[in-house]
Amino acid sequence: MQLHLLNRSPQSTAVYRDLGEAFGADDQLLLIEDACYAALPAASGVIEAFGGRVSVLEEDLVSRGLAGRVSPAITVVDMKGFLALTETHERCVSWF
Template sequence: MLHIVKSLSKLPLVFQLFSEGDQLILTEDSVYASLPNHEYHTQLHDLNKVSVLEADLQSRGLQNLVSETFEQVDFEGFVDLTILHLKSITW
């Protein structure tokens, strides 16, 4: 399952429901969690399958601050993730 996370407030619930084989992409305001000093950074790092939408990083001026642990994807990469996963849920 692909977890499309828009809101930081939803991340604790995502962490509870994330299963092996799942992938997560941070979009909109949730991209702040990709910063190394963010409170959710360690939990996200432990998931090993986290991407961040480049456009949302750029619109917030964060593209150079994001942790190298996470893959930055463009809109085409986002579409590729949705194709790879039969199911997705938006948080």
């Protein structure tokens, strides 16, 4: 069970493809930094491969003016939620 941290925008299709290939049945994806744009409803196609196991960091949404615009299929977490995700997963993998 891994937590995948992704900071690339949805335009970085190769990273999303590679992540999708490495993503396990019990894994979770956390969108951070510019990956927050993948949390918008218009970008839902790039996160379909992750089966609804996607969260986005609230602080990064706010800093980009995206708060309140997130797809309902994505969970918004704050820094405490981020910490909780790291505690409940065996490993963290960063995709940059």
